[in-house]
Ligand SMILES: Nc1ncnc2c1ncn2[C@@H]1O[C@H](COP(=O)(O)OP(=O)(O)O)[C@@H](O)[C@H]1O
């Protein structure tokens with residue numbers, strides 16, 4: 001049986017990368033893979049969760065058909081490697097750090113996907129973006145302005161198959177919530193949180 005794409009979205013700074021990092025080993029135990037994104041961001045600023053490339057390298061990869069999904073936002077280009085289609089075909093579930101603006105196009109390609117929306121209190125979001133120190137204050141304001149267009153509208157839209165995870169509290173709590181939502185939507189091998197049983 002084909003695997004399921006799980007599309008994790010949320011404002012820049014809501015904690016998508018932190019959550020995927022913190023849940024990495026437990027997701028692997030459940031047979032759920034996390035894909036490494038390709039981003040036109042400097043290599044120092046991408047870390048384990050992404051590969052930094054130049055705009056020219058990105059364009060070449062795109063032209064070669066290296067990406068299953070790609071989009072532009074925040075002045076950057078983002079690509080999701082095509083290998084996710086091999087994983088899905090092999091029955092593995094795949095978690096992708098995605099874009100809210102690209103949701104409709106992603107759903108067209110993966111109609112059965114699950115969508116997880118990570119939220120965080122607005123004041124905390126600003127504080128966390130500033131504390132992360134990756135962008136300039138001007139870029140942070142642009143990212144906060146971009147958010148205003150999305151989150152409320154998505155929740156109010158009661159989008160089918162959308163699960164909301166709030167990350168305003170401790171990251172460990174959000175990890176537990178993520179794993180319980182994945183169980184609910186029967187992502188991965190259906191192992192219970194203690195590794196014991198299976199989902200009915
Ligand atoms: N639950 C949390 N509590 C406190 N700080 C957090 C929490 N989740 C993430 N952070 C911090 O917030 C900042 C943004 O998180 P990050 O994972 O980079 O977000 P995103 O990938 O969505 O842009 C990082 O500095 C991270 O360490």
Ligand SMILES: O=P(O)(O)OC[C@H]1O[C@H](OP(=O)(O)OP(=O)(O)O)[C@H](O)[C@@H]1O
Nearest residue numbers: 010012013017073078097098099100101
């Ligand atoms: O359409 P949006 O939902 O606004 O998303 C646009 C992009 O911004 C985020 O990446 P970003 O470079 O900000 O990385 P981050 O999430 O690690 O901050 C997100 O992961 C998307 O790739």
